[in-house]
Amino acid sequence: MSNLSKFIVGRLRGCGYATKGAILLLRTEPSIQVQAIIGIIMIILGFCFEITNTEWMLQIFAMGLVMSLEGLNTGIEAIADFVHPDFHHKIGFIKDVAAGAVFIAAITAVIIGCFIYIPYLI
Numbered sequence: 517m518s519n520l521s522k523f524i525v526g527r528l529r530g531c532g533y534a535t536k537g538a539i540l541l542l543r544t545e546p547s548i549q550v551q552a553i554i555g556i557i558m559i560i561l562g563f564c565f566e567i568t569n570t571e572w573m574l575q576i577f578a579m580g581l582v583m584s585l586e587g588l589n590t591g592i593e594a595i596a597d598f599v600h601p602d603f604h605h606k607i608g609f610i611k612d613v614a615a616g617a618v619f620i621a622a623i624t625a626v627i628i629g630c631f632i633y634i635p636y637l638i
């Protein structure tokens with residue numbers, strides 16, 4: 517197999533693992549499930565209010581940002597529990613800052629949502 521073929525097969529395999537991970541997140545993580553439901557509601561609202569292409573881009577970007585950070589947060593929590601299952605203040609710090617990153621993204625998404633939808637409502 518040539519280097520190019522090996523590269524392409526490797527990347528395709530990587531995409532397969534990543535898809536499996538995304539499905540695993542959606543099937544097992546309540547936070548991601550809630551975010552996915554909110555995302556579906558926002559998509560329906562987007563069609564109802566006929567938002568512009570730029571607004572769609574911002575909305576989809578905000579949703580992707582929150583859900584991808586939630587996935588990273590889940591991974592960090594899993595690593596923390598694996599390397600140190602017992603109580604430790606550093607594990608608490610690690611989990612708190614990872615959750616804090618999701619919170620910042622969620623606040624950002626809410627602000628973007630307000631900028632998009634409030635003008636349609638007033």
Ligand SMILES: Nc1ncnc2c1ncn2[C@@H]1O[C@H](COP(=O)(O)OP(=O)(O)OP(=O)(O)O)[C@@H](O)[C@H]1O
Pocket residue numbers: 547593600601602603604605606607608609611612615
């Ligand atoms: N091993 C630990 N040592 C110290 N503090 C911890 C530990 N495990 C959890 N905590 C504290 O409890 C909080 C919640 O942790 P937990 O792992 O339950 O996260 P969670 O956000 O409830 O995750 P999920 O609901 O996705 O399982 C952490 O942010 C941290 O402050």
